[in-house]
Amino acid sequence: MARASMYHRLVVWLLLLVLVLPLAATLLYSLATQWSASLLPAGLTFDWYLRLWSEPRFLAAFGRSLLVCAGALAFACLLVLPAMFVIAYHFPRLDAVMNVLILLPFAVPPVVSSVGLLQLFAGGPLALVGTPWILIGCYFTIALPFLYRALTNNLQAIELRDLMDAAHLLGASTFRAALSVVLPNLRKGLVVAVLLSFSFLIGEFVFANLLVGTRYETLQVYLNNMRNGSGHFTSALVISYFMVVLLVTWAANRLNRDPSSS
Amino acid sequence: MSFLNVERLHKRYGANPVFSEIDFSASRGELVTLLGPSGCGKSTLLRCLAGLTPIDGGRIMLDGEEISNVAPQRRGIAMVFQSYALFPNMTVRDNVAFGLRMQRTRKDELERRVTEVLALVELDGLEARYPHQLSGGQRQRVALARSLVVRPRLLLLDEPLSALDARIRRHLREQIRRIQRELELTMVFVTHDQEEALSLSDRIVLMREGKIVQNGSAETLYTAPKDAFVAGFIGHYNLLDADVAGRLLDRSFSNRVAIRPESIQLDASQGIAGEIVDHSLLGNVIRYRVKARGVELSVDVLNRSASSLLAPGSQVRLAIAEESIREVA
Structure with missing residues (x-):
C-alpha cells in the first residue's frame, strides 16, 4: 500500500518536474545578467524586464x-x-x-x-x-x-x-x-x-x-x-x-x- | 355559463392525438383537479389552457371571453410548475415581484403586495434568499406566491407537489386549499395522485389516454365510479370478474363488480364465512387479505388496538352492504 502510494507520488512529482523545469530555467535566464559558461548565472537583474516593458x-x-x-x-x-x-x-x-x-x-x-x-x-x-x-x-x-x-x-x-x-x-x-x-x-x-x-x-x-x-x-x-x-x-x-x-x-x-x- | 369553459378541445403531435373532445368547466372559486396516469395528456391540456402550447381545435372561454388564441401574457392566467421554475439569479423577493414589475406596478404598491403575499405563504423572513438556498417546499411556496401576487383570474398548478416528501406535501396541500378558499381563486390542479385529488378538489376530471373518463365531485368518483378504470384508479377497490363476484355473493352479474375494502364488515355475526390470510398496517387502518368462497378480498378495518388484530388463519364472517356492491363496465 505504502509502496504504491510512493510510486504514485513519484510519478506526479516527476511529471511536475518535467513541466516546471523549462519554465524555471527560462525564469532564471530572464533574471540573469549573464549565463553562458558557468553552472549558475553570474548575477541577477530585472533589467531585461525593464527593457522589455519599455520597448x-x-x-x-x-x-x-x-x-x-x-x-x-x-x-x-x-x-x-x-x-x-x-x-x-x-x-x-x-x-x-x-x-x-x-x-x-x-x-x-x-x-x-x-x-x-x-x-x-x-x-x-x-x-x-x-x-x-x-x-x-x-x-x-x-x-x-x-x-x-x-x-x-x-x-x-x-x-x-x-x-x-x-x-x-x-x-x-x-x-x-x-x-x-x-x-x-x-x-x-x-x-x-x-x-x-x-x-x-x-x-x-x-x-x-x-x-x-x-x-x-x-x-x-x-x-x-x-x-x-x-x-x-x-x-x-x-x-x-x-x-x-x-x-x-x-x-x-x-x-x-x-x-x-x- | 361557468367561469372557465373548455369546449371540444383537441391537440395532436403529428398524427398522434394527445387529447381529444375535452369538455369541462369550472365555476368561479372552484378547485378542479385533472387526474390521470402519466402520459394521459393532462399536463399538455394545462399548458394549452395557459397558452404555452397551441391547440388544434375547440375553444377555451374564461369569464365569458374566448382566450383560445390570446398570448399567454394577456390571458390573466398564472401557473405553478412542477420544477418550480424559479429564476435562479433573483432573490425570493425579486422572484415574487417579477410579475408586478412586468405590469409596471407602482413601487409602493409593489412592495405592499409582495410583503402581503409572502406572509400569506408563510415565507416572511426569507425575502433575501436565493432559490438555491431554499428547501423544496419553500421553493414551491415562492412559486405559489409569485403566481398569486399578480392576482390571476385562473391559477394552474402542474403537479406542484410531486417532487416533495410526503409530510411537506400534505402540509402544502392544506395551505394551497386554505389560500384558494380565502382568495376565492379558481384553480385547475394537475396530479396523478388520487389521494391528493380526493383531499383537495371540489371536482375531479379523471382522464385516460387523452379522453375524459369521468367528471364529478370527489365523493361521486369515489363512491360511484363509472367503470373499472375509475374504480381502480381512484381507490383501492376489490375488482371482481362477474363469475367470481357471482360465486362470492351467490347471485349472477352481467358486469365486473367493484367493492370498496372499507365497506366490508369483518366481525359480523352472520354473513359469508372467510379466513384471514394476512394483514398490512396502513397507519390508522389495517388492511386484511381475506379468503372467502375461494375469492381473495381486501378488507379495511380501523386500527383500534393491537389486541384486536386478527391473526392469519382466524375464521371470520363477512357482511357486505348492498349499496356498496357496484357493477362497473
Whole structure:
C-alpha cells in the first residue's frame, strides 16, 4: 500500500518536474545578467524586464494581440449567445448539427486552412490578408467550440423552457425574458469560456504568422522575430506572456469554483 | 355559463392525438383537479389552457371571453410548475415581484403586495434568499406566491407537489386549499395522485389516454365510479370478474363488480364465512387479505388496538352492504 502510494507520488512529482523545469530555467535566464559558461548565472537583474516593458515594439505587439483577441471574443459573444438561445429554445434538434459544426475548426490543421484563407482573402472584394480583420474572423472560429460547449452546459443546467414559460405567463416578452431571466444565468459560464479562450488565443502563432505576419505584428509573431536577439530578453518576454496567461486562467478557475456567484 | 369553459378541445403531435373532445368547466372559486396516469395528456391540456402550447381545435372561454388564441401574457392566467421554475439569479423577493414589475406596478404598491403575499405563504423572513438556498417546499411556496401576487383570474398548478416528501406535501396541500378558499381563486390542479385529488378538489376530471373518463365531485368518483378504470384508479377497490363476484355473493352479474375494502364488515355475526390470510398496517387502518368462497378480498378495518388484530388463519364472517356492491363496465 505504502509502496504504491510512493510510486504514485513519484510519478506526479516527476511529471511536475518535467513541466516546471523549462519554465524555471527560462525564469532564471530572464533574471540573469549573464549565463553562458558557468553552472549558475553570474548575477541577477530585472533589467531585461525593464527593457522589455519599455520597448515600444513589444508594447504595440501586445496591444495588437489584446485587440485581436478581444475583438474576436466580442464578436463571438454577440453572435453565439443569441444563436445558442434560439437553438436551445426554438430548435433543440439543431444542437446535434451544431456539435458537428463546432468541431470543424479542429478538423483542419491551421497550416492547411491558412493556405485556403490566403487564397480566398488575398485579393478581390475581401482583401483581408495582412489586416487584423482576418485574424479576428479566424480566432472567432477557434473560440466558438469553447463558448458553445460552456454555454450548452449552462443552458442544460437551467430549466430553460420552464423559466421562459414562467416569465411569459408573468407578462414578459420573449426578449425581456431572455434578457432578465436567461442571460444572467449564463453569465458565469460565458465569462469562464471567454477567459479560457483568451488565454488560448493570445498564444496563437500559426494563423497570425501566415495570414498577417509583420504587417500587423502580434505578440507571438514579435517573439518569433526576436529569436535572434538576446536570449535573456526573449526569456523575459516568454515569462511575461506566461504570467498573463496564468493570471487569466486563474481568474477563470476562480470564477468557476466560487459557489456564491452561482 | 361557468367561469372557465373548455369546449371540444383537441391537440395532436403529428398524427398522434394527445387529447381529444375535452369538455369541462369550472365555476368561479372552484378547485378542479385533472387526474390521470402519466402520459394521459393532462399536463399538455394545462399548458394549452395557459397558452404555452397551441391547440388544434375547440375553444377555451374564461369569464365569458374566448382566450383560445390570446398570448399567454394577456390571458390573466398564472401557473405553478412542477420544477418550480424559479429564476435562479433573483432573490425570493425579486422572484415574487417579477410579475408586478412586468405590469409596471407602482413601487409602493409593489412592495405592499409582495410583503402581503409572502406572509400569506408563510415565507416572511426569507425575502433575501436565493432559490438555491431554499428547501423544496419553500421553493414551491415562492412559486405559489409569485403566481398569486399578480392576482390571476385562473391559477394552474402542474403537479406542484410531486417532487416533495410526503409530510411537506400534505402540509402544502392544506395551505394551497386554505389560500384558494380565502382568495376565492379558481384553480385547475394537475396530479396523478388520487389521494391528493380526493383531499383537495371540489371536482375531479379523471382522464385516460387523452379522453375524459369521468367528471364529478370527489365523493361521486369515489363512491360511484363509472367503470373499472375509475374504480381502480381512484381507490383501492376489490375488482371482481362477474363469475367470481357471482360465486362470492351467490347471485349472477352481467358486469365486473367493484367493492370498496372499507365497506366490508369483518366481525359480523352472520354473513359469508372467510379466513384471514394476512394483514398490512396502513397507519390508522389495517388492511386484511381475506379468503372467502375461494375469492381473495381486501378488507379495511380501523386500527383500534393491537389486541384486536386478527391473526392469519382466524375464521371470520363477512357482511357486505348492498349499496356498496357496484357493477362497473
